[in-house]
Amino acid sequence: MHIYRYLGQSLTFTTLLGSLLLLGCMVGPDYKKPELAAPQRWQASPVSEKSNEQQWWQRFNDPILNRLLGKALLGNLDLKTAEARIIEARAFQASATAALFPTGDLMAGANRQANQIGFPSGGSSDISQLVKQPFNIFKAGFDVSWELDLFGGHRRSAEAAKAEFEAANVTRDDILISTLAEIAKTYVEIRQYQNQLAIAQQIVAADNKTTELIQQRVSIGSNAGIDVTRTLAILEQDQSQLAYFKNMLAQAEFRMDVLLGEKPGLSHTLVKTEAEIPTTDQALILAAPAVVMTHRPDIRHAERMLAAATAQQGVATAKFYPDISLTGFIGLFNTNAGNFLNVSSKSWTMGGNVLWPILSYGSLSANLHAADAKQQAAMTQYQQAMISAFSDVERSVTAYSEQEKVWQSLEKSGKANNHIVQIAQERYEAGISSLLDVLDAQRSLYNMQNQVTIAKAKASINLISVYKSLGGSWLGTTSPAQGS
Numbered sequence: 001m002h003i004y005r006y007l008g009q010s011l012t013f014t015t016l017l018g019s020l021l022l023l024g025c026m027v028g029p030d031y032k033k034p035e036l037a038a039p040q041r042w043q044a045s046p047v048s049e050k051s052n053e054q055q056w057w058q059r060f061n062d063p064i065l066n067r068l069l070g071k072a073l074l075g076n077l078d079l080k081t082a083e084a085r086i087i088e089a090r091a092f093q094a095s096a097t098a099a100l101f102p103t104g105d106l107m108a109g110a111n112r113q114a115n116q117i118g119f120p121s122g123g124s125s126d127i128s129q130l131v132k133q134p135f136n137i138f139k140a141g142f143d144v145s146w147e148l149d150l151f152g153g154h155r156r157s158a159e160a161a162k163a164e165f166e167a168a169n170v171t172r173d174d175i176l177i178s179t180l181a182e183i184a185k186t187y188v189e190i191r192q193y194q195n196q197l198a199i200a201q202q203i204v205a206a207d208n209k210t211t212e213l214i215q216q217r218v219s220i221g222s223n224a225g226i227d228v229t230r231t232l233a234i235l236e237q238d239q240s241q242l243a244y245f246k247n248m249l250a251q252a253e254f255r256m257d258v259l260l261g262e263k264p265g266l267s268h269t270l271v272k273t274e275a276e277i278p279t280t281d282q283a284l285i286l287a288a289p290a291v292v293m294t295h296r297p298d299i300r301h302a303e304r305m306l307a308a309a310t311a312q313q314g315v316a317t318a319k320f321y322p323d324i325s326l327t328g329f330i331g332l333f334n335t336n337a338g339n340f341l342n343v344s345s346k347s348w349t350m351g352g353n354v355l356w357p358i359l360s361y362g363s364l365s366a367n368l369h370a371a372d373a374k375q376q377a378a379m380t381q382y383q384q385a386m387i388s389a390f391s392d393v394e395r396s397v398t399a400y401s402e403q404e405k406v407w408q409s410l411e412k413s414g415k416a417n418n419h420i421v422q423i424a425q426e427r428y429e430a431g432i433s434s435l436l437d438v439l440d441a442q443r444s445l446y447n448m449q450n451q452v453t454i455a456k457a458k459a460s461i462n463l464i465s466v467y468k469s470l471g472g473s474w475l476g477t478t479s480p481a482q483g484s
Contacts, residue, residue, distance in 0.1 A: 026152025027321065028314020031159070031307045034379070036386055038289040043394055056467040057184055060278035060460075064270060065187050068260065069180055075261030076179050082172035089161075089168035096161035099154045102146035107331075111137045138340045141331010141347070148325060153318030160311035167304035174297035181468040183259050185461050186252055190267075191277045192457035193249040196450055198274060200241040203446045207235040210439045277456050284466060286397065289390060296471035302378070302385040309371070309378040316371040319364050322356035389469070396469040400462035407455040414452045417445040 057069055073079070114134040149155055211231045256267035286292075293299055333347035334340045357364065424441040427433040 025150075026155055026314060026318075028152070028156055028317040029310055031310040033303060034306070034382065036293075036383065038293050038386070039390060040289070042286050042289065042397065056464075057180065059280045059282055060184075061280075062187075062275075062278040064275065065184060065278055068183055068187060068256070068267075068270065071260050071262075072179055072183050073176075076259060077261045078175050078179060079172065080261075082168075082175045086165070086168045086172055089165040093158070093161040093165045096154070096158045099147070100149055100158065102144050102326075104142055104144040106141075107143050108140040109137075110139075110337075113137065136335050136337065137333075138335070138337055139331065139333050139347075140340075141329055141333075144328045146326045147323060150324060151318045151321040153315055153321075156311045156314030156318060160308040160315065163304045163308035163311060167301050167308065170297050170301040170304060174301065177297060177468055177471065179259060181464050183256065184464045186256050186259065187271070188277060188457050188460045188464070190249060190252045190256065190271050191275055192453055193245050193252060194271075194274045195277065195453045197242065197245040197249060199446050199450050199453065200238065200245055203238050203443060204235065204242065206439050206442050206446065207231065207238050210436065210443075211235055213436055213439075277453065277460060279456065279460055280463070284397070284400070284463070286393070286470065289393075292389065292393060292470055293386065296385075296389045299382070299385045299389055299471075302382040306375070306378040306382045309375040313368070313371045313375055316364070316368040319357070319367065320361070322354050325353050325355075327351045327353070389471075392469040393466075396462065396465040400459065400466050403455065403459045403462045407452070407459045410448070410452045410455045414445070414448045417441075417448045421445050 057065055112134055147154070214231050253267040253271065254264055256271075257264050260266065328348070328350045330348040332340060332345040334342075334345040339345060421438070421441045424433060424438045428435055428438050
């Protein structure tokens with residue numbers, strides 16, 4: 001009972017002292033988030049303050065794309081790696097926070113020792129022999145130690161670990177956004193190559209008909225030998241495009257498998273049925289630059305790393321001050337095993353230590369200079385992240401807007417080519433022109449359709465880049481497209 005009373009008193013004293021120390025000072029700079037000016041508006045797009053909870057990929061109204069992105073959230077290995085690093089960062093934070101509190105161990109031990117002590121000449125031989133006799137030491141109890149954080153070094157370490165843990169969470173967000181955008185872009189490419197492959201097959205079919213007609217002319221004596229050679233060359237060239245698009249389609253499907261964290265072949269089963277390139281009929285209106293600044297993962301990560309670097313300045317500063325630690329023991333101590341569990345064996349000790357590196361100022365100063373330089377570098381990286389983010393948004397929005405114009409112009413040209421084919425067919429049916437004229441018009445139409453397909457896919461990919469540059473699905477708002 002005496003032991004428990006002493007233990008209770010010690011814990012009460014420790015708790016009281018800890019409360020007082022937590023009110024103590026912390027050396028080093030206190031972190032304050034820098035106030036960096038953001039642009040008032042975007043150069044390339046109007047701004048809306050409305051919120052939009054719809055996930056950006058749902059605007060394409062493509063169930064296969066939605067399914068692929070859902071699978072990626074569960075299976076992408078980069079995301080799993082990022083989640084493991086979050087767990088690691090959380091453990092480091094817990095370890096840094098634990099350093100603020102006392103540590104204790106239950107211990108038990110038994111030793112046998114003899115002290116070889118020399119006595120002056122003429123000393124008592126009886127005392128000398130008694131001291132040199134071997135004896136036992138039995139000890140069991142609770143050891144406690146506490147390094148007092150008088151100057152805030154451990155608290156600054158805990159601040160840094162907390163900021164790095166938050167940065168790890170942001171890194172996961174960044175990987176998530178990049179992964180979803182890459183899957184969507186790859187899916188658009190798959191649909192592009194499928195459409196181009198279908199167009200290439202139509203072109204080859206038209207080439208075969210053209211070659212047959214010209215060969216028939218040669219067989220009836222028409223002077224068209226050079227035309228046969230020319231059409232055969234065109235046919236071989238167009239057939240090479242079939243192999244090219246088949247390869248590009250397969251490569252895109254294999255990239256999709258990796259993004260999903262699946263074995264090769266799964267994507268093919270999901271996208272093997274040809275479909276249109278996903279597009280949206282909604283025009284993009286951006287959130288304000290200040291909102292983008294608070295959501296872009298790279299900006300948030302750079303800001304958290306700046307906070308961590310600032311806290312490390314405090315850690316380096318605290319090294320200049322003395323480290324004070326308290327130690328204590330409460331338990332049983334006896335040299336006689338038979339009496340070890342008796343009340344007479346109760347024992348306790350309390351003590352303290354001071355360690356002040358007064359001759360280590362050279363290395364400590366170098367460490368502080370290094371921490372200051374690291375903080376300045378983190379500040380520069382934060383500023384760079386801001387500038388790069390705003391530039392990224394402007395570039396992606398401009399690229400999407402201009403590519404949409406290219407796509408619309410080519411679509412109009414495609415409609416004109418389609419009308420030319422209709423006229424050629426009508427003239428052929430009326431006996432005014434030959435089938436070759438129809439086939440030539442169809443070939444021109446197919447080539448134009450190929451250009452439209454490329455432009456359409458590029459517009460969708462550029463729109464995905466806009467969503468990625470905004471830092472996530474929650475930033476873009478949409479309105480009905482103008483002039484669509």
